[in-house]
Amino acid sequence: MSRSRTEERTGFQESGPYHADYDLQTDFVMVYGIDATMEERIGQWREKGYVVHLMTGIAWGTYNDYLDGKTDGREHWDEAQTDRNGKMIVHGTKPVVIPYMVPTLSFTDFLAERIRIAVDAGVEAIHLEEPEFWVNGGYSEAFKREWQLYYGEPWSPPHVSPDAQYRASKLKAFLYTRALDRLCAEMKDYALLRYGRQLRFYVPTHSLINYTQWRIVSPESRLLELPSIDGYIAQIWTGTSRTPNVYEGVRKERTFETSYLEYGIMQELVRGTDRRMWFLHDPIEDNPNHTWSDYKQNYIKTVVASLLHPGVAHFEVSPWPRRIFRGKYPSEDGKGKEPIPADYATTLLHVMHTLGNMDQNEIETEDEVQGIGVLIADSAMFQRMKPNSADANEGKYDGTDPIGFEKEGNREMLDFSPFYGLALPLLKHGIPVRPVQLDNVRRFAHYLQDYRVLLLSYEYMKPEYPDLHYALSGWVREGGALIYVGDDSDPYHRIRAWWNESKGTSARGRTYVSPREHLFEQLELGEVGGGVYKVGKGAVGYLAVRPDECAVSKAGAESLRATVRQAMEMLGDPACVWRAKHYFKLRRGPYVIAAAMEESVADEPLEIEGPVVDLFDPALPVKRNVRLAPGKQSLLFDVEAGRPKSGEAAVISASSRIEELTHLAAGFSFIARGPASMRATARFYCPLKPISATLECEGKTEPAPWEWDEGTRSVLLHYRHGDENKAKISVAWKS
Structure with a gap:
């Protein structure tokens, strides 16, 4: 587990200064915020050995000097995002008003000057987080001006029609794309010209699924077209993934399933x-009203869901560790608040250090059928307001007050059942x-070649270009199975778009009631009814219902599954056969990641053979077998698969950063670093049973408690890091 911090795994x-209590000993730290203390904070973390990045908000922040006109002599409050009632959309509930901003060119120039300060401070990378424009915004004077410049026509209130809402949201995505492109390109040029330094830029962003569900517009896949962007942080955590959804008519939190889909996109x-790409986890969340046990069980769900996506092996292990390891949250008995339980703190550190070892070459899965996806496009964010809706349908939801939001009458919109129904x-x-980014079909050649079955509906999103259908048609004819679900009832089919413009958008110049008609024309299906049809070497299944109907009842869900099964059978490929099960299980090297499903085809535990070490248990017990109940998840270390061939001592898991592992004639020693x-x-794997273990910490030497497991020939060590965040542990045995 020893590695260079420059790998930035x-x-x-x-946002706070360095403190020993939350020195997590990861590879890098993102110092948050540009203020008078920034340079000091950068120096503190760098002195402790970290690679230092900087993170700041691009949509919101303490930008009051700019808003009040102190930077250029003109007030900019007209650039705050505003709803139809003239109310500013603000971030948080702080005494200082912090509005979400319309990213005008002037605001972008202001941000560039602030970021220049961070570049001068020598950070190696900059993260511009959460480019967010709320769906219920779009009414400020600045946005009206941007509308006129972009569309060349007078502004139209977004709530008056599907076309106005769609165009407003498309503009919102463009504005943040423009801002990021200008900022990153300009600052990279500045760093290279002045310092000869290659500066990197990343965008921490929620998933397309969450932004659509929460009714926020962001650039998402458009960022792939910006050469100045080096990557992203997937801001997925309990707060996004516990948003309720509907399955077989039951609405409830499904944190594991939702986060699985979020990490997938x-x-x-x-x-x-x-x-x-770094996957984010948060051991708590922005809502401070849950107990530690609630935070823990949901954290475990998100960690396991993320690890089931082996294409990513880099992680942001925590935002705001100060609020985790020094904060207090409601106690289980409801009587006041309490700090983090010691066992949970130790478990978190084990998981965080294990995440740094997930770049494994050997990946094994028990899923016999791969390559099944649900298509989703950026345009799903563009149609998240009901046309001519009343004020009650325009609320802002950020995961911190679900009850209050539901009182606003937005529950149906928040459920996002058209997507979850598929x-x-x-x-x-x-x-x-897996969620599959429809927009990427025209960005990357052969983008769909890894998929055999795709589900599609235009009732909650729209294809922005007709050539997407040429690619989909070719993919089907070469052996893919496409399942289309929709009844052409979505009012957004009538927006001004390529499929219904009268000036010859197709070879024959015809228009279409919906983009589905154009797709079916390319598939040579014509006006068919529901069913499954052979197209070339592939198949097309057509379920002529709204996709949310697949969510609201068992019959709807089974109808969708039956259509998928029939289409797969029509392919006639023994490697693409429906095989239902009640769990997911994946191996990444010696690590076994598993989840047993609730509401599934069986209600029995998932059996996992040992010996394995349970990494979610701070005692790291060796288990001969594991029975995983429905609704539970596990992260296990397969002792035999991970055993070193050399027969020397080696780490199985540690709640510390392990350095300087040294093998001695009659034992071994190592340095452990971590929070005080x-x-x-x-x-540790240990070739012989120890006779003693000692801890050297804070200038003292003392015995270190240990436990021996003969079956796995491993030793469990107990110790502390001390106020200096460093300890030396020595283990001795008789030869």
Whole structure:
């Protein structure tokens, strides 16, 4: 597990100064915020050995000097995102008003001057987080001006028609794309010209699924077209993934399933590119009203869901560790608040250091059928307001007040059932369905070649270009199975777009009621009814219902599954056969990642043979077998698969950064680094049973408790890091 920090496999973000209590010993740290203390904070973390990045918000921040006109002599409050009632859309509830911004050219220039300060401070990379424009925004004077410049026509209130809403959202995505392109390109040029330094830029962003569900517009896949962007952080955590959805008529939180889909679409954002993706986890969330046990069980769900996507092996292990390891949250008995339980803190450190070892060459899965996807496009974000909706349908939801939002009457919109109605019926039956970025079909040649079955609906999104259908048609004819679900009832089919313009958008100049008609024309299906049809070497299944109907009842979900099964059978490929199961299980080298499903085809535990070490247990117990109950997840270390061939001592898991592992004639020693004030444990392969273990910490030497497991020939060590975040542990045995 020893590695150079320059690999940047794990990191975290923190706005506070360095403190020993939350020195997580990852590879890099993202110092948050540009203020008078920034340079000091950068120096503190760099002195502790970290690679230092900087993170700051691109949509919001303490930009009041700019808003008040102190930077250029003109007030800029007209650039705050504003709803139809003239109310500013603000971030948080701080005493200082912090509005979300319309990213005008003036605002972008202001940000460039602030970021220049960070470049001068010598950071190695900059993260511009959360380029967000709320769906219920689009009414400020600045946005009206941008509309006129972009469309060459007078502004239209976004709520008055589907066309106005779609165009407003498309403009919102463009504005943040433009801002990021200008900022990153200009600052890269500045760093190279002035310092001869290659500066990197990353965009921490929620998933396309979450932004659509929460009714936020962001550039998402458009960032792939910007050469100045080096990668992303997938901002997925309990707060996004516990948003309720509907499956077989039951609405509830499904954190594992939702995060599985969220991480899946973010993996797609970099698949086939050389860009970096870090998956984020958060041991708590922005909503401070949950208990530690609630945070823990949901954290475990998101970690396991992320590890089931082996295309990514870099992680942001925590945002804001200060609020985790020094904060207090409601106690289980409801009587006040309490700090993080010691066991949970130790578990978190084990997971965080294990995440740095996930770049494994050997990947094994029990899923016999791969390459099944649900298509989703950036345009899903563009139609998230009901036409002519009342004020009650325009609320802002950020995951912190679900009850208050539901009172606004937005529950149906928040459920996002048209998408989940296609994804959950397959996922719940153990089919490894992946969200697939429709926009990438025209960006990358052969983008669909890894997929055999794709589900598609234009009732919650639209294809921005007709050539997408030529690619889909060719893919089907070469042996793919396309399942289309929709009844052409979505009012957004009538927006001004290529499929209904009268000036000859097709070879015959005809127009279409919906883009589905154009797709079926390319497939030579014509006006067919529901069913499954042979097209070339492939198949097309057509379910002529709204996709949300596949979510609201068992019959709807089963109808979708039956259509998928029939289309797969029509392919006649023994390697593409429906095989339902009630779990997911994946091996990444010696690590076994598993989840047993609720609401699935069986209600029995998943059996996993040992010996394995349970990495979610701070005691790192060796288990001869594991029985994983429905709704539970596990991260295990296969002792035999990971055993070193040399027969020397080696790390199985540690709640510390392990350095200087030294093999001696009658034992071994190592340096452990980690947060102060926390219990630490580590399990090592050990060729012989120890006779003693000692801890050297804070200038003292003392015995270190240890436990021996004869069956696996491993030793569990107990120790602490001390206030200096460093300890030396020595283990001795008789030869």
